[in-house]
Amino acid sequence: MGLFKRKQPEGIDKKSQLKILFTSDLHASDVAFRKFLNVGKMLKVDVMIIGGDLAGKALIPIVDLGNGKYEVEGTQVGRDGLENIAKQIKNNGNYYIIVDKKEYEDMLQDKKKVDEAFRTAIIERFKEWIQLAEERYKDVKIPIYFNLGNDDPTYMFDVVNEDSIFKPTEGFIIQFGIFEMISYGYVNPTPWNTYREKSEDEIYKELKSMVNKVRDPSKVILNTHAPPFGTNLDNAPLLDKNLKPVVKGGDIVMTHVGSQSVRKIIEEYKPLLGIHGHIHESRAFDRVAGTLVLNPGSEYSSGIFHGVYIVVEGDKIKAHQFITG
Template identity: 25%
Template sequence: MKKHKILYTSDIHGNEVQYSKLIQYAIKVSADSIIIGGDIAPKGGAIEDYIEYQRNFLEYRLPEMLQPLKKYLPNSNLFLMMGNDDCAANMDVLENSKLFKVIHNKRIKLTEDFEIVGYSFVPITPFGIKDWEKYDLSKVPATLKKKYAERKLTNYRLNGIKSIKTRWKIFQFDSGMEVQDSIQKDLSRKIFSKNPKKTVYIIHSPPDNTKLDIVSNRNHVGSMAVRLFIEKEQPYLTLHGHIHETVDISGTFKHNIKNTLCLTSGNHNVGEQLAVLVFDLYNPQDVRRIII
């Protein structure tokens, strides 16, 4: 009987205690694949130092912490991607690493039966860093028009900054971008629509109106495009993050959209406790959420 043990978490935000716990636990249970679904680098400090601060972490500290995996789990996979608090200008550091595979916008073989694909972008947020934000929908279904208009009015901050090499650039979303460039348009590409029944999707934003996208004021802030994609394609499994507090509020880390199981780690980067999902790829319904 085939088995493939996966550990999944997200939103560590450079918390070194949590990284250490993830690595130790992966070694302890002999994980076949470890997946980190976005927001990997530390945040905070002066904004003018933010890009370099994250770059130094990704270039030096992260590889140092991950070295034990190479020694004790040489045949295991480590997949990761950036999230909305990570500076896209530092992607070259990740792409050059031999310790892990970057999965954003890539389709990679996971086992002989399954592939993995990642997607880092989230709908526009109220926050200032816009590296990994996009309009959610280009074509809005009639049933979502009112809700989407309200979401844009209350949640969307259209001005902010993007990291370009070593500096910040002032950035402004405009309405023209909505038609040309959206999460919905990205997910319609073949890399995402190909063979969904044999693909594990790592999408930083959770789907809208689920147990996985509830923020502290009890509003749902997930991606409508992601939800529409899941409803249409019915993938084998989707893994999410982004909304740290949702599990505390909803009381669960699982949500089914038709026949698709959607999961979130619900990890908080503040504090030392790490939330990690543990499951067999060939039997994901028996997933456990463990606090280490």
Template identity: 30%
Template sequence: MNANGTTGTRLYFATDLRAADRCFTKFLSAASTYDAQVLVLGGNLTGTRMAPVVRHRAGEWRAVLDGVPVELCTDREVAGFERRAADVGAYAFRTDPDELAALDDDPAAVDALFHRLAAERLRRWLELAADRLPEDRVRLFVCCGNDDPTALDALIDDSPAALLTEGRAVELDDRRVLVGVGYSNATPWQCERDLPEEELAQRLATALDGVERSGAQLVLHTHCPPYDSELDSAVVLDEELRPRTEAGQEIVAPSGSTAVREVVERYEPVLSLHGRALESRGYVRLGRTLAVNPGSEYSDGILRGVLVDFDTDGVAHHLLTSG
């Protein structure tokens, strides 16, 4: 029996951690904090920035984090900076002025370095999950997001600590299956997993094939929220990726997927879990479906999530969490 008196599975979901170590550590702790048997980690797992730590002279390093320049005089100070950067989702790496100048002139090398650092961060997270989560009591499901390199799927699939849900129906408990799709409708950033709505609809259909016939309750996890659901409000950007304004106010509009909305309305999952629109934290009822976007404040080290208790009929209780 769970703390609120409900018998059955308890699930904790968080998303858009953006490589922030502090939030991921809190996410793993949610299993014991909330007595959850299932953890679901959504994309985007990848960070958005690198923080070079530049060696200028023996015993002197310089770096910048959140616009603040720092000088570091010992290896201990450098290691402390690297931890602070990782806590807020930045990829710190040690370099020198010549190497940094070479990177400035070689976008392909920058891209390769970024992908390597992203893979290293995720690999370390998965190792930490294997070490901290009790294998016999907590299951971890992971799905990437539209801004995550596709190569990360293989790391998750190879991990003994996690189950990759991308494009699959996996057993969540004896009554429910979980289907994950991290691909997204098109965004202004033209991310690696952005797709036209027609292709996203086909990917969703393939992932959900056979779910109706199974008779199991469906828990759907798509990184992008359903279109015009109140979980997908986002600032409209112009061609230069700057916020569009009207009368001095930023214009906000739905940014979600029509394909996801159609799937939710057709399959009526008992629960649908979403992310991407970080500011649209909340939950709504779409027919019989409880749809949730817990939002994210990864850059402040705050873990946003949702706690869900299931019973025989579906969702018994849910609670948005922050900490």
């Protein structure tokens, strides 16, 4: 993948108005992704963007007991019940693997086998999504741009072919007519030591290098997975040393967990728009140094789709609307 290469989507070369559907943190929820595809077509947008964290977080073993019986997390079902459970697992943003008793015991003893199964599941689900998008959008020219977030292994980039409807954004300046988009999926350190985390100094240096390549910062869409620090977009529960939420007076204590560097970049360059994710419970908009910043939030595990419809025109945001369903 090239560094700071410009890409121009077909059909958007002279647009001074741009209609965007943005979502983030789908975390492998099949139903949330399908809703995303439905909304994009319904609104007839110019471009669709997924701001990171496409991968799920759990792999659930389904043990084949033989004779048409299966065990899932302590519950036994027959073949008829298996299909419903598998569908529910996918809609909740998890993966599953069907194994016999010996394979299950082997996986309990060998973390490498679990990692391999997880990798296979992530790749297969992503391929399913790409195939579904290409089937649904074969008659319309709406590109789906995606970036990987902190919970996404980088090998997911390798799943996408050059001619796919899914188009990676990281390492590219995407040209949307008079607008440009730069994307960055790494986040400031978290308590969970996820795949893609960097220090604030590294984030600032790399973002600054990217912004310095654009033609006009005032017409830039800044697509960073981490939201700017100290805004409505980055409120999350304060955690204790055991990673449990701190509760005072019966209420969960909230704190700001976004990126100081992302905020600094916005303050210095004043891009047209900031689109962010990462903090699921902070569905919100705000302004940083005059720049509108948005986080659609996420309730992927409940099968709820969260997105934001944005109309950009000239040098301003003409409209933005949060969508939930």
